[in-house]
Amino acid sequence: MRPSEQAERLTLDSGSEHGQQGNSPLRASDADREQTLEALAAASAEGRLSLDEYSQRSDAALAARTLGELAGLTTDLPAPREGDLVPVPVQITAVLGNESRKGPWVVPARMTVRSVLGDCHLEMQQAVIRQHVTTIDAKVRFGTITIFVPDGIDVRMHGRAVLGAKSSQLRGEPQPGAPVIVVNCDVLCGSVTVRRPDWAMRRQLAREASRPSENGGKLPPPARLRALPRQHRLDRGAVQAVLR
Numbered sequence: 001m002r003p004s005e006q007a008e009r010l011t012l013d014s015g016s017e018h019g020q021q022g023n024s025p026l027r028a029s030d031a032d033r034e035q036t037l038e039a040l041a042a043a044s045a046e047g048r049l050s051l052d053e054y055s056q057r058s059d060a061a062l063a064a065r066t067l068g069e070l071a072g073l074t075t076d077l078p079a080p081r082e083g084d085l086v087p088v089p090v091q092i093t094a095v096l097g098n099e100s101r102k103g104p105w106v107v108p109a110r111m112t113v114r115s116v117l118g119d120c121h122l123e124m125q126q127a128v129i130r131q132h133v134t135t136i137d138a139k140v141r142f143g144t145i146t147i148f149v150p151d152g153i154d155v156r157m158h159g160r161a162v163l164g165a166k167s168s169q170l171r172g173e174p175q176p177g178a179p180v181i182v183v184n185c186d187v188l189c190g191s192v193t194v195r196r197p198d199w200a201m202r203r204q205l206a207r208e209a210s211r212p213s214e215n216g217g218k219l220p221p222p223a224r225l226r227a228l229p230r231q232h233r234l235d236r237g238a239v240q241a242v243l244r
Contacts, residue, residue: 024067034112034137036061036070037184041110041135043077051133051156051180058184059158094118094143104128110135115143115190123148124181125197133180140164140190147183147194154178155194159185169195 037058044054057073064070090111092099100121109131113120115138122136125148138145138159149155154174157166164187185192 024071026067028064028067028070032067032070033061033064036064036073037135037137038110039074039077041133043074044133045109045131048077051182054133055156055158055182058182062159062184062186092120092122094120102126106130107134109133110137112137112139113145114139114141115145116141118143120145121148122146123197124153125150129179131179133182135182135184137184138186138192140185140187140192142189144190145192147181147192148197149181149194151196152178154180155183156180157183157185157192157194159183159187161185161187161192162189164188164190166192167194169193171196 040049040054040057040061043049044051049057061070061073064073090108091114092101092111093114093116095114095116095118098119098121099115100123102121102123104126106128107124107130111134113122113136120143122145136147147155149170151170151172152175153170155168155170157168159166166183166185166187181194183192183194
């Protein structure tokens with residue numbers, strides 16, 4: 001057999017094998033959908049998919065019911081090579097309780113946030129975002145997830161909400177070249193909300209931003225330093241009194 005005929009036969013065999021996988025009627029699991037989402041996110045980070053293509057395929061992956069439907073979303077993407085390390089998404093879970101990330105925390109490129117009869121808050125106004133595209137897989141079962149994002153960030157929400165809601169309450173248009181936050185929602189009897197920081201958060205952020213300029217960058221006077229511990233004890237006692 002000539003080399004050209006052999007290569008053609010291999011191409012036909014691989015194509016038929018892929019066609020069988022693409023037409024598989026087997027039901028897809030949540031792990032299968034997450035694996036496809038990870039492949040799409042990696043392709044978007046490498047520039048193989050535009051943000052619009054990534055958004056459309058992510059929606060299709062979340063709605064896919066069979067392995068064949070999932071396989072069709074990655075037919076034009078290279079398969080992961082052996083030895084390649086697949087980044088493990090950071091997981092944040094709130095079960096019958098509250099979970100939050102606030103302050104100058106480092107936002108990973110991909111994270112999975114779960115809320116089961118709980119409440120989860122992610123505050124992005126002081127967060128450190130090093131990548132252009134951040135993917136958040138938000139899964140809610142009888143709970144809530146609230147993501148606080150400052151104005152100018154490009155937020156794109158996708159997915160489904162059954163007996164629940166997913167909404168973005170941001171104002172204005174994203175700034176050119178701003179970071180992109182993709183939120184893939186899977187909601188059952190709950191909610192995923194993206195909103196601006198409230199007035200208390202904005203006031204606290206303004207205070208912290210003005211502190212370095214106070215007194216020309218010098219330390220506060222000794223009298224103020226001595227008053228801080230006393231004020232701390234008063235606030236703590238007031239809180240304990242309310243809790244009782």
